[in-house]
Structures are given as structure tokens and as C-alpha cells.
Amino acid sequence: MVDIGVFQNNCTDQDGKCSTKLFLLFLDGRAEKWVEAQPNNVKNSWKVLKPAFLAHFQLDKASIESPQAHYNTYFDHLKLQITFLRHCQEWDKWLRHLLELLMDVLSEMVMQWGLAHTAWTSLPSELQAVIPQPKRGIIEFINTCKSVPWSTYKHILDKHDHREEVVQEIRHHRQCDVEIHRELKNELQHDLATSIEEQFTEITQQTFLDTTQGKANYEATLHDFEACHTHATIQLPKDEPYLLTPGTLPARSNKCHHCGQHGHRQVACINGVVPQPEQNYCQAYGAASYQAHLGNA
Known part of the structure; x- marks a missing residue:
């Protein structure tokens, strides 16, 4: 029909x-x-x-x-x-x-x-x-x-059960892979969150004499710093003797940390070594004189 x-x-x-x-x-x-x-x-x-x-x-x-x-x-x-x-x-x-x-x-x-x-x-x-x-x-x-x-039916059923076991095992491994991927992702996110905090570490300013012992002390201090900050990246400046600058002004401020004069760098300094306390005194005296000049103007 x-x-x-x-x-x-x-x-x-x-x-x-x-x-x-x-x-x-x-x-x-x-x-x-x-x-x-x-x-x-x-x-x-x-x-x-x-x-x-x-x-x-x-x-x-x-x-x-x-x-x-x-x-x-x-x-x-x-x-x-x-x-x-x-x-x-x-x-x-x-x-x-x-x-x-x-x-x-x-x-x-x-x-x-x-x-x-x-x-x-x-x-x-x-x-x-x-x-x-x-x-x-x-x-x-x-x-x-x-x-x-x-x-024949039993053979078909056995093959079916074996295939189901394989499928279940594959699903189990996939689930494990998903869980491992989730754990690794969480660990990575945690590391990224904590690494940002570790990048900003305040370094206490230290002074080292431009002598053999001063350089040895500097290298020892740098070694200790690297041991405590294993993930820190330290790049030495090309035109300064030490990473931890002994001068009172920051590195690359156009001040010679050898004699304390402005206008040249230590690599081109022809003056004698000026002790750090004297450099600090000269800088403080210059700043005070400048302020007094402004007050009398």
C-alpha cells in the first residue's frame, strides 16, 4: 500500500x-x-x-x-x-x-x-x-x-566489548590529558603572577673601591645576589666598572664615578680618584650653594 x-x-x-x-x-x-x-x-x-x-x-x-x-x-x-x-x-x-x-x-x-x-x-x-x-x-x-x-553472536559480542574497552581507555587518557593540561595551565598562571612580583626587587646601594680588593668584594656581592635571585637577569653596563655604581647619582647620569666631575665618563677620565665621601660633600655643597643663590635672587 x-x-x-x-x-x-x-x-x-x-x-x-x-x-x-x-x-x-x-x-x-x-x-x-x-x-x-x-x-x-x-x-x-x-x-x-x-x-x-x-x-x-x-x-x-x-x-x-x-x-x-x-x-x-x-x-x-x-x-x-x-x-x-x-x-x-x-x-x-x-x-x-x-x-x-x-x-x-x-x-x-x-x-x-x-x-x-x-x-x-x-x-x-x-x-x-x-x-x-x-x-x-x-x-x-x-x-x-x-x-x-x-x-557467532558470542564472538560479535566479545569484539564489541573489546572495542568498548578501548574506547573507554581512550576517553580515560583524554580525560587525564585534560586534567594535566589544566594543572599545567594553573601552575603557569601562578608562576606568571608571582614572577611579576619577583621582578621588582630593591637592591641596597653599595660602594666598592676601585681596587683589587674592591673588585673582589663586588664580585662576591654579585655572586651572593645571583644565588638569592636565581631567576634574575643581570646585564653589566658596557661603560661602567661595576653594576652597583659607587656614585651618588644613578648610572648613565653623565657623571664620572671616578672623580665625581660631570661631562665625561670613567672610561675617559684623566683625573685622579676622588673618595666617595668627598664626592658626596662636593655634591651637597653645590646643591646648598644653588639653593642659597635662588634665595638671594
Whole structure:
């Protein structure tokens, strides 16, 4: 007759002419004769043809005992799971119940071959590989299923279980990778947050004499600093003898830290060494004189 599932699920968004043409392609037997007997205003109008067809063949879903209800029950039973193979009794029970439901489906609903083909397509892919596609009806399909040795079903089930174990193991490893990635990300964010604080370390200014002992003291102090700040990066200036400048002004202030004079650097200094206390005194005296000059102006 016609697969009413196709009929019921026909695209409602299509125009009436296209829907009617698609529906008529599935008709055979009594349904085809019924449509041919209808007047043109019925069979050419999708909105009129659909309710008339459902009412004539009692295919509405209002009654539990309607042919449509039996049809739906049959196809709900085809939602097969491979777990039915774990017990021979469960598999035989499923096949027997399938045959019982088939008896309630009217032949006008769908052809026997269509029912058998739908039952075969509902099988897991592992079973479809050993059970050939039926060519006649559901009886042939059930007999074929029963003719397969139970050892074959057990082998299929073992392969299925092994594949599931592999899939579960892969999922477990992926979950572990995700957790490790999350932990590493959190550690990295923590390190970045703490490293910003460690970058700003105040260094106490120290003075070293430009002598052999002063350089030795400087190197020892620098070694201790690097030991306490393992992640610190220290780059020595190219034009200064020490990283920790002995002068009172910061490095690169255009002041010679050798003699305390401005206008040249230590690498080009031709003056004698001026002790640091004297440099500090000269700087303080110059600043005081400048302030006094501003006050008298």
C-alpha cells in the first residue's frame, strides 16, 4: 500500500502539488485504487487528500488499537541494542515478540518486504555483517537470525566489548590529558603572577673601591645576589666598572664615578680618584650653594 511513516512525515513546508506527487509515488494496491476513485478536487489538493486518506483507512492516532498504533509499536520494537546478545533467551524473546507485533500490522500499512528490510536495518552493524539482507519477508529474516550459531553472536559480542574497552581507555587518557593540561595551565598562571612580583626587587646601594680588593668584594656581592635571585637577569653596563655604581647619582647620569666631575665618563677620565665621601660633600655643597643663590635672587 504505502509506508504511512513517509506519508505522516512528509515535508509540510513543501507546496501542495509537490507533496501530493511525492505521496502518490508510494501508493499501491487498495490505496492506489482508492485515490484513483477520488474526484479531482480531492486527489489534486494535498490539504483535502491527506485528511480524507487518514479517515478512510483509519490511520489516525486517536485510537490505541488503530493500524497506525500497531505500526508505531512495531517500529518502536526495532530500537535494538546489542546488549540483547548477552543472553540467548533475551535474543529469542526479542525475535518472538517481533513476530507477534508483525501480526498486528495490516498489510495495507506497508509491504512485508518493507517490514523485513526495516528490521534488518535496525540491527547493529556487527550483526548486519553476518546476517544477509532479507529478500522476501519478516519470517525469512527471523529464520536467518535463528540459523546463525550462538558462538557467532558470542564472538560479535566479545569484539564489541573489546572495542568498548578501548574506547573507554581512550576517553580515560583524554580525560587525564585534560586534567594535566589544566594543572599545567594553573601552575603557569601562578608562576606568571608571582614572577611579576619577583621582578621588582630593591637592591641596597653599595660602594666598592676601585681596587683589587674592591673588585673582589663586588664580585662576591654579585655572586651572593645571583644565588638569592636565581631567576634574575643581570646585564653589566658596557661603560661602567661595576653594576652597583659607587656614585651618588644613578648610572648613565653623565657623571664620572671616578672623580665625581660631570661631562665625561670613567672610561675617559684623566683625573685622579676622588673618595666617595668627598664626592658626596662636593655634591651637597653645590646643591646648598644653588639653593642659597635662588634665595638671594
